[in-house]
Amino acid sequence: MHILLVEDDPQMAEYLRKALVEAGAAVDRAADGREGLLMAAGSDYDVLILDRMLPGLDGLAIVRTLRASGNHTPVLFLSALGDVDDRVEGLRAGGDDYLIKPFAFSELQARVEALLRRGAAEAPETRLRVADLEMDLLKREVTRAGQSIQLQPREFRLLECLMRHAGQVVTRTMLLEQVWDYHFDPQTNVIDVHISRLRGKIDKDFEPPLLQTVRGAGYRLQAG
Amino acid sequence: MRAAVPTLRLRARLARVPRGSIFRLALLYVLLLAGSVGILLGFIYWSTAGYMDRQTTETIEAEIRGLAEQYRRRGLVGLTGLISERVARDPVGASVYLLVDEHFERVVGNLDRWPSESPDAEGWIRFRLREWGTDHAEEHEARAQVFLLRSGLMLLVGRDIRDLEATRRLILDALTWGLAITLALALAGAWLMSATLTRRLDAINQTSREIMEGDLTRRIPLSGSGDDFDRLADGLNRMLERIEALMAGVRQVSDNIAHDLRTPLTRLRNKLELLAAALPESSESRLLAEEAIADAEELLATFNALLRIARLESGSRRSAFGPVDLVPLIEDLVELYEPLAAEREQRLDWAAGASSIVVEGDRDLLFQVMANLVDNAIKYTQPGGYIRLAVDSADGSARVLVADDGPGIAPELREQVFRRFFRVDDSRATPGSGLGLSLVQAVVALHRAHIELSDNAPGLRVTLSFGRASQ
Numbered sequence: 001m002h003i004l005l006v007e008d009d010p011q012m013a014e015y016l017r018k019a020l021v022e023a024g025a026a027v028d029r030a031a032d033g034r035e036g037l038l039m040a041a042g043s044d045y046d047v048l049i050l051d052r053m054l055p056g057l058d059g060l061a062i063v064r065t066l067r068a069s070g071n072h073t074p075v076l077f078l079s080a081l082g083d084v085d086d087r088v089e090g091l092r093a094g095g096d097d098y099l100i101k102p103f104a105f106s107e108l109q110a111r112v113e114a115l116l117r118r119g120a121a122e123a124p125e126t127r128l129r130v131a132d133l134e135m136d137l138l139k140r141e142v143t144r145a146g147q148s149i150q151l152q153p154r155e156f157r158l159l160e161c162l163m164r165h166a167g168q169v170v171t172r173t174m175l176l177e178q179v180w181d182y183h184f185d186p187q188t189n190v191i192d193v194h195i196s197r198l199r200g201k202i203d204k205d206f207e208p209p210l211l212q213t214v215r216g217a218g219y220r221l222q223a224g
Numbered sequence: 225m226r227a228a229v230p231t232l233r234l235r236a237r238l239a240r241v242p243r244g245s246i247f248r249l250a251l252l253y254v255l256l257l258a259g260s261v262g263i264l265l266g267f268i269y270w271s272t273a274g275y276m277d278r279q280t281t282e283t284i285e286a287e288i289r290g291l292a293e294q295y296r297r298r299g300l301v302g303l304t305g306l307i308s309e310r311v312a313r314d315p316v317g318a319s320v321y322l323l324v325d326e327h328f329e330r331v332v333g334n335l336d337r338w339p340s341e342s343p344d345a346e347g348w349i350r351f352r353l354r355e356w357g358t359d360h361a362e363e364h365e366a367r368a369q370v371f372l373l374r375s376g377l378m379l380l381v382g383r384d385i386r387d388l389e390a391t392r393r394l395i396l397d398a399l400t401w402g403l404a405i406t407l408a409l410a411l412a413g414a415w416l417m418s419a420t421l422t423r424r425l426d427a428i429n430q431t432s433r434e435i436m437e438g439d440l441t442r443r444i445p446l447s448g449s450g451d452d453f454d455r456l457a458d459g460l461n462r463m464l465e466r467i468e469a470l471m472a473g474v475r476q477v478s479d480n481i482a483h484d485l486r487t488p489l490t491r492l493r494n495k496l497e498l499l500a501a502a503l504p505e506s507s508e509s510r511l512l513a514e515e516a517i518a519d520a521e522e523l524l525a526t527f528n529a530l531l532r533i534a535r536l537e538s539g540s541r542r543s544a545f546g547p548v549d550l551v552p553l554i555e556d557l558v559e560l561y562e563p564l565a566a567e568r569e570q571r572l573d574w575a576a577g578a579s580s581i582v583v584e585g586d587r588d589l590l591f592q593v594m595a596n597l598v599d600n601a602i603k604y605t606q607p608g609g610y611i612r613l614a615v616d617s618a619d620g621s622a623r624v625l626v627a628d629d630g631p632g633i634a635p636e637l638r639e640q641v642f643r644r645f646f647r648v649d650d651s652r653a654t655p656g657s658g659l660g661l662s663l664v665q666a667v668v669a670l671h672r673a674h675i676e677l678s679d680n681a682p683g684l685r686v687t688l689s690f691g692r693a694s695q
Contacts, residue, residue, distance in 0.1 A: 015498070088544045102493050154559055180556060182556070185525075187599045190564050193567055
């Protein structure tokens with residue numbers, strides 16, 4: 001996993017670099033926009049993490065330039081600008097995800113992994129499997145240990161999202177964005193109730209539990 | 225409602241009639257002009273009609289002096305001779321002569337009897353004159369002076385002033401009409417002028433209203449003539465330019481604050497996170513570190529919410545606007561919150577008046593608004609209560625209703641709940657930043673919508689009204 005981090009704040013960059021390296025990534029860092037663009041264009045990264053406001057050349061301009069020259073490396077924006085407009089602008093420019101400062105490292109890590117996975121597995125899948133939990137995307141059926149499980153449409157999408165990111169942490173915000181398709185800030189942990197309902201259907205009568213809560217980060221569907 | 229419409233129309237028509245200080249100024253101008261024109265015409269009258277009058281007086285006085293001189297030199301015979309000669313020379317009868325004795329018997333002259341009117345102190349007399357020898361015995365006026373001769377004889381010399389009077393009336397008529405036409409033209413001009421001025425001022429007013437609604441990019445249109453109004457508009461536009469630049473500066477500053485403060489806060493949070501991860505699981509220090517992370521997050525969330533509200537209130541960010549169907553939005557919202565309500569044993573239902581109710585707006589912000597309202601309703605309504613959402617459209621506007629049977633909000637507090645950090649319960653027992661409804665109001669204003677809190681008897685009813693909806 002080769003990551004380019006373009007961040008002008010040295011402390012922030014150092015923290016992110018350290019945490020990403022600990023998570024098993026190789027990290028290059030650029031301190032300004034021009035350097036970042038040269039590095040991104042010059043070698044083959046798996047993910048670019050760009051600050052939106054950079055000296056020299058801002059994050060949006062870097063992505064536009066890369067996209068215009070046929071470079072489709074996944075881009076995650078980091079920004080202190082948190083408006084809907086800002087995010088829409090970032091995604092329109094060719095960014096793949098947008099993370100608003102401040103964020104928990106677990107949120108960043110979950111999103112980086114999701115971007116990596118997306119780049120790898122673009123082939124259409126018809127079946128998902130985690131341990132003895134199986135999902136048939138064509139028949140829209142879910143079974144665990146051979147027993148059929150009835151899910152509401154939204155529960156099905158929630159489980160699908162978790163299964164596609166099996167083994168990775170999926171944060172609450174990611175679930176809201178991917179399962180409900182709304183970018184908003186819930187004042188309460190409204191997602192948790194949905195997770196506990198889902199857990200009641202897929203984990204309650206089975207062993208071992210697959211749907212784990214990762215404290216301070218989100219959820220993870222994992223065998224064992 | 226029906227009665228209100230013609231009233232409004234009438235008002236709109238009245239609004240086009242120039243009013244206010246401009247029209248008053250124009251009227252004052254008309255009055256001053258009328259005064260000046262009156263004085264001018266008075267002078268013209270005095271110097272024409274008056275001149276003719278004075279001319280007559282001088283002629284009569286000169287003639288009397290001449291006749292009196294004749295009488296002194298050549299006596300009665302000379303006088304009568306001269307009068308007869310003059311009467312004969314004037315067959316039209318424009319001049320009037322009469323010489324009488326002390327018994328008012330005619331000695332000579334072209335008048336058959338002495339006029340009954342009495343002369344004034346200077347001997348001037350005006351009397352009716354009957355024309356002789358014409359078919360129509362019309363009466364007209366004569367003006368004459370009476371002169372007493374030494375021997376008790378009285379001499380009257382006058383002029384028939386019919387033509388003079390006619391001319392004077394002609395002049396008076398012309399001047400009166402002149403004054404009337406001047407007044408009429410001045411009034412029309414004043415109306416036209418003030419209408420023009422009012423129209424141009426209205427353009428300025430219209431623009432300033434739009435600016436007050438938050439569109440700082442608006443500018444006052446110039447007519448291109450480079451006149452005073454253009455200079456005024458140009459000055460105001462420059463001022464707006466400056467204000468916009470300053471506002472952009474302020475926004476830049478707040479963006480910078482966001483950037484500059486959030487980055488160290490993020491760092492703080494990140495270091496706490498590293499610290500927490502390094503501490504042994506479920507140790508006391510680890511719990512403390514996690515609490516510190518939660519505190520930092522709350523601080524950042526409040527700060528973010530404030531910045532977000534401020535940016536929404538600046539009102540110019542509508543780039544993510546598009547048609548949004550409220551029906552599936554409400555459906556999604558209910559679907560998202562239903563488990564939370566169920567957990568508190570509350571009933572959450574919804575109803576839609578149509579299969580699709582579309583407004584112009586930002587989907588995520590609208591969802592945020594409804595989510596905040598539903599979240600509040602769930603939070604403040606007692607277990608076992610109900611929360612009801614409804615969306616419908618009527619008269620080209622969409623309405624969303626969020627009602628509950630909780631404790632409600634006292635009428636006197638309903639305006640205050642939109643203030644930043646305002647909490648209905650002073651104890652601050654319920655979690656929340658006190659910014660949820662401020663954000664709601666900012667989003668509502670951005671959508672040019674209207675929010676109203678009312679009594680649901682019991683409970684709270686929140687009504688959002690949007691304009692320009694289509695089915």
